[in-house]
Amino acid sequence: MKNYTLDELLETKKAQKIIDEKLSSYNNTDYIYAVLEINYWTYKNWKTIYNFDDLENAIDDIENWKYTIYHCIDCYFDSCDDLLEFNWNSVLERYFDYDSYHRDCEYDITEASNWVVIWNW
Numbered sequence: 868m869k870n871y872t873l874d875e876l877l878e879t880k881k882a883q884k885i886i887d888e889k890l891s892s893y894n895n896t897d898y899i900y901a902v903l904e905i906n907y908w909t910y911k912n913w914k915t916i917y918n919f920d921d922l923e924n925a926i927d928d929i930e931n932w933k934y935t936i937y938h939c940i941d942c943y944f945d946s947c948d949d950l951l952e953f954n955w956n957s958v959l960e961r962y963f964d965y966d967s968y969h970r971d972c973e974y975d976i977t978e979a980s981n982w983v984v985i986w987n988w
Contacts, residue, residue, distance in 0.1 A: 870916035873903055882922055889926045898929050898936050901979035935986040940976075943984045947972045 876882055877896065886896065899922070906928070907921035928934060937943040947969065977985050 868918050868920070870918050872915065873900065873908075873917055876903075876917045876919075876922060881919060885919065885922055886926070889923065889930070891930060897981050897983050898934075899925055900981050901936065901983035901985055902928055902934060904979045904981075905977050905985060937984040937986070939982055940978065940984055943976060943986065944969050944972065 871879070877900065886899065890899070902925040903917055903921060907925050908915045908917060929936075937946065948965070951963070951968075975986055979985065
């Protein structure tokens with residue numbers, strides 16, 4: 868089986884066909900790029916390489932909701948903040964340490980080079 872760099876793989880006609888057939892319309896190729904980059908790779912001669920099996924596995928993971936994907940780190944932190952249930956103008960909210968909370972939240976994420984943040988469950 869031939870191996871490709873990530874960009875080469877995604878530019879092939881076969882990859883485009885796989886993406887068109889398997890990926891639902893609510894997802895986009897940025898997600899595929901991120902999942903492939905982070906979880907499906909091998910090194911050969913100091914190059915990161917991929918194949919079509921990696922592409923299909925990444926699409927399956929995305930379709931099966933194994934990842935929650937955010938467009939940027941700030942979007943992720945906003946979603947973490949939404950999980951906190953403070954009443955409006957609560958005394959607790961004024962003393963809550965958001966910086967420490969965000970540092971703790973960072974343990975659960977991975978950022979890809981295309982700035983998509985994946986929350987690993």
